[in-house]
Amino acid sequence: MKFGVIRRMSSSFSRALDLLPPSLNWVNNDFYTGSGKGLDVINKATGGVVMTSASASDADVHNAVQSAHAAYQKFRDMPAAERGQLLLKAATLLEERTADFAHLETLDTGKPFYESEMDVGTGVDALRFIGGIVQNYHGNHYDLGGNFAYTSREPLGVIGGIGPWNYPLQTACWKIAPALACGNSLVYKCSEYTPLSTVALAALLKEAGLPAGVLNIVAGDGSVGAALTSHPDVSKLSFTGSVPTGKRIMSKASDSLKKVTLELGGKSPLIIFDDVDMKNAVSTAMLANFFSQGAVCSNGTRVFVHRSILQEFTSQLVERTKKLKIGNPMEDGVKVGATICKMQYDKILNYLDIARKEGAEVLCGGGPVTPDNPDLAGGLYIAPTVLGNCTDDMTVVKEEVFGPVLSILVFDSEEEVIRRANDTPFGLAAAVCTQNLSRAYRVISKLEAGSCNINTFNAYPAVIPFGGYKNSGIGRELGEECLNYYSQTKSVYVETGDPWCPFE
Secondary structure, three states, X not given: OOOOOOOOOOOOOHHHHHOOOOOOEEOOOOEEOOXXXXXXXXXXXXXXXXXXXXXXXXXXXXXXXXXXXXXXXXXXXXXXXXXXXXXXXXHHHHHHOHHHHHHHHHHHHOOOHHHHHHHHHHHHHHHHHHHHHHHHOOXXXXXXXXXXXXXXXXXXXXXXXXXXXXXXXXXXXXXHHHHHHOOOEEEEEEOOOOOHHHHHHHHHHHHHOOOOOOEEXXXXXXXXXXXXXXXXXXXXXEEEOOHHHHHHHHHHHHHHOOEEEEXXXXXXEEEEOOOOOHHHHHHHHHHOOOHHHHOOOOOOOEEEEEHHHHHHHHHHHHHHHHXXXXXXXXXXXXXXXXXXXXXXXHHHHHXXXXXXXXXXXXXXXXXXXXXXXXXXXXXXXXXXXXXXXXXXXXXXXHOOOOOOXXXXXXXXXXXXXXXXXXXXXXXXXXXXXXOOHHHHHHHHHHOOOOEEEEOOOOOOOOOOOEOOOHHHEEOOEOOHHHHHHHEEEEEXXXXXXXXXXXXX
């Protein structure tokens, strides 16, 4: 598997096919042939199988964990500054190979190439930020008047990471960077739908100088994740995915009191007040709904619009949404690519059918699209959809669709919209659009969500923590705070004189 600095070849998957790895598993710094069932890698744009590789079996997962456990004993003693330098080198290598990784990501996910380039960039940002701060991440000293105490941050051991299919490379970087920075080793289970960029990242980290066994990749379905979750030598689990799966992982982790970080689903509100710049407000609504074919956990799919601007906002939103080009994700100008799999495709269309039956009005989109290019006939494409006449009790408004479906809801007052925005079991993200910053700060402070924006959406730079409230998860990714979830505190009291003792 050879990566080089290349230029994009428009409309072609040939470069991505040239980069396919010999295996989807990586153990002890080398590609590893699994002993599980065959796993097909699908070109989401065409529906064609591009390679088949054995997934990991329970025995393979055990082997990966044992490799990580052995490597941890030495890696934990590497100075934090050296671990940081390793991540910084990896960031530079990944940045240089943006085009290669973007080709793999687009082949694997079906998202437009320009989005894949952005995803590589966010992965670079995470590696670079975490690599740059870790040497200054430490405990504290406490002067106790002669005696003193101090705390230190220590690694947890072997981390089990489980990634999603919508942002495979980005999420892998978000979990791998803090895990390694804190001196842990890691076994990472990539999604069976999108394994390519993760195993390529492992090879890149080896090139950056990561010792053998510190990072291991296992590919496969939920059974692979279950084997990792239940393994006795795994100290912590970091999972990104659905709420039901996250709850099962947390329940299983409790058997051995494993620590968990869970970044789960959402049904986030976007509130559009009556004083907005209309073009920017419409842009924000589109940013909140149409990246990655709508498969973004933080998406602001509940768009609350003040009644006085409803008609103008809706008209501009529908006009711009209809212009989004759907098709070959490698082509310039394409903004909407292919849905990840038939199961997700059917789920989205079912939600749209339910929405119609419950009274929602399809203002644009609302169903499948067949691209003109016959080469894409095997892909699964859904038009970006705007639904009007929505109410809070509709299924499509309450449940996470994970597709390109935007629901417009009308409101009249600030107090009302805050109450309605918070009336959900989710709490991952939220945003407010207004030119009145006093109102923006006031409303944001009352929204029950962990990751918020003002006058934009889905902006989460590496320097700030990302995560949710309520059923949307536990813990945080990114920011310096994420290091707290990959390390533990040791407290030490130092007696400098004779210890006090009442026993003769």
